[in-house]
Amino acid sequence: MNPTLRQMRAFVALARTGNFTLAADYLHVTQSALSGLIKELEQTLGVRVVDRSTRRIALTGTGNELYPLFSQMIDDLDGALANIADQAQLRKGIVRVAVPQLMACTLLPQVIAAWRERHPDIRISLSDSPVEGVTARVLSGETDFGIGPERDAAPQLQARLLMEMPFEAVVPPSHPLAGRTRAAWADLAAWPLISLRGQFTERLLADMDAAPPGLALKPAHEVTYMTTALALVAAGLGITVGMPYAAPLVRLHGLTAVPLAGPVLTRRFFVYTREQRSLTPAAEAFIAFLFDFVADRAAATAPLPR
Template sequence: MDIRQLQYFAEVAKQRSFTRAAEVLHVSQPSISKMIKSLETELGVVLLDRSERKIELTDAGHLVYEHAQRILQLVGDLTSSVEELLQVERGFIRLGLLPTVGAFLLPAAIARFKQRYPQIELEMREYSAKPLEVQVEQGHIDIGLTVLPVNEERFEAIPLRAEELVAIVYPGHELFGRESVNLTDLRDESFVLFTEEYAMHDVVRQACLQAGFEPKVAYMSSLWDFVGEMVAARMGISLVPRSVAERLHRGKLHIVPLSWPPIDWTYALICRKDRYLSHAARAFIGFVRDHVVP
């Protein structure tokens, strides 16, 4: 049994005429007759009473017609749904975000995306950088917003925006009011760092090592606001992206740009290279890439 058999039979049942059904379907009348005969043979019943001038359905014909209508409707709905999917009219995207970063980088772009694609659902979850990569690799999320670098053998990365890291210091610190500072001048400072699962931890530590010293860690935290409060409480200094520093400033801290070496902090969307990515997810990546202002 195939869809054409049901389609031809349903149209004949609806029109009560082979001739009118052939006109509607744009096929020859013998083709319809042959297809319905094969359906009757396959089912082992007579579907149409052809003895009178006007075709009538048999009891079996009424039953098959009822089911055929439902099946054809489902097939039509399936075809429409697939077409909508291919045209990115609907879909579901699981998105992983770095805490704080997603809050300032994506809301406006996501709002415009939802206006453009109202039937695409977005599920958003927060992870620190390393667990986020694991979630993308294991297929639990489709797209991750993280920072570079990432493993280019496993992930496709779409850079969005880069910004500098800056030092934040408390009022009264000798660097307070300075226009810039060399990273090597911070060798004797105590640092408030992010915990090891954060990419920031590795970036700051690696930058300090390249500048010739191991940073002295006073405290570590997984919370951006807590890092800022610890610096404001004179427990140490920290290095953070400028956008984060400006959010943490609130009159308690001073931002000191690094004159050397400049430390880039590049945000990117990542997805797994060897994994199928839905049309909705690809549309989201392209939309965010075009709407997140560098």
Template sequence: MNVRQLRAFVAVAQALSFAQACERLHLSQPALSLTIKSLEQDLGGALLARTTRSVSLTPEGETLLPLARRLLADWDNAEELLRQRFTLQRGNVAIAAMPSFAGNLLPDALRVFRDRHPQVNVTVHDVINEQVLEMVQHRRVELGVGFEPHAHSVLQFTPLLLDRFVAVVARGSALAERAEITWQQLLDEDFIALQRPSAVRLLLEQSILEQHGRLTVAFESHQLSTIGRMVASGLGVSAVPSICQGQMHELGACCVALKSPGIERQIGLLSLPEHKLSAAAQALKEVLIHYPWAVPGSIA
């Protein structure tokens, strides 16, 4: 039993006329008769009682008619739903992004996506970099944005921008007056860091270990916004990705170029190479790849 057979049966059953059903379905009468006959053969008995003057439903035909109508309605609804999703008239897509990106750069790109596809719902999970990798790998989201993973990662990485770390200091401090500062000058102050297992924290520790030894931390927090407020209040200094500069300025802190060593890392799009993206996820991926990324409040 297939959709074509059901449509033919319902058309005849509703009109009780092969001629009228042929007009509705744009079929010849022999073709319609053959379709009905094949349906009856598949099901094992007559569904229509036909004479030279009339057409009527058999008891089995009476049983099938409401079922066939519901099946066709469900089929049409499913067909329309998928058509709308493929044409992005509706749909859903989930993306995971580390907070520094989700809170500073992603909203502008999502505005572009929303303008193009206003009926597609987007869910953003702002989680630490390690959770971004995990959510993509376990297919809890289709796309992620984070730091470039290690060489043996199963994830596909598409670079979006190269981010350089900057120092975060209180606006009234002597360090805020400098054009750039060294790590040694920064580490002479109380240091405020993201808590482990933050990728930012681990990257900073690894990058300065050779020249400056282990990172000594006075304060820790899970949130960049808390770190910005702590620095602005004069509790210490920090270092964050440059994409957070706008956020740090809004929180009352000041960002200064940082050297010796300069620390930078690629930020990009993460996905599973063997996983076929939905139409909505593919459209979002195209926006993110081609968006002209620029770090807000960049230090010259």
């Protein structure tokens, strides 16, 4: 016994309306097509499900037994299909993203606010993490994707370049470097450097080792979060280096960012996803929106040609 979905829909419509004409109109089929579907259902089941009369129909004992089951099945299916359609049309859904803690309180709120203006019914679940925890959350399936600095290649992890930014020195407004339009890395050696623990500092020091002699820096303090580093700088305990996307928080602390050169060192940031795992339409759309947002922001802040 394998009744088809069309047969079940025809039976439920007939049971709800109690009339072949009304049920046919509801399903947008002819009355003869509806009658044929009911006959096919009865042939499939081997029993009658409705008793026909000239004016109305009545469910048989089997029909009364089947009606609530078929009705619930169809309602559940229609609800699931409507939910999928809403997700495909970006009328509903949730996007889970992991980002470093600093990015979670600077760049991402701006992106999410701009996204919400277009898609108010798509919720963004933001996980602020230590830098080293971003890819772990992606690989575990806790988030749909993550945004973070370049890391060593990992199995089952796909990386798409989002942006590349140069390092800046962050100093108090009264600092001797604050009035400069540009500073050299060697200029930082005279003040205590507050840096981050982990690969951030390791990669920076490796870059410095590869640079011309005299540029080596030794951190005086190492902290886990850049927000802590900025607070220490604001308290006059040293200086730090960071990325331009942190500008809102730098300003909030009343600090000054100075571009660094000699050499210009950069960091690349990637969108990380799990390989061979399909994203939801909402997640795909948000990633595309993120790339456009970052590109537009970069174009707006790029220096004019001379």
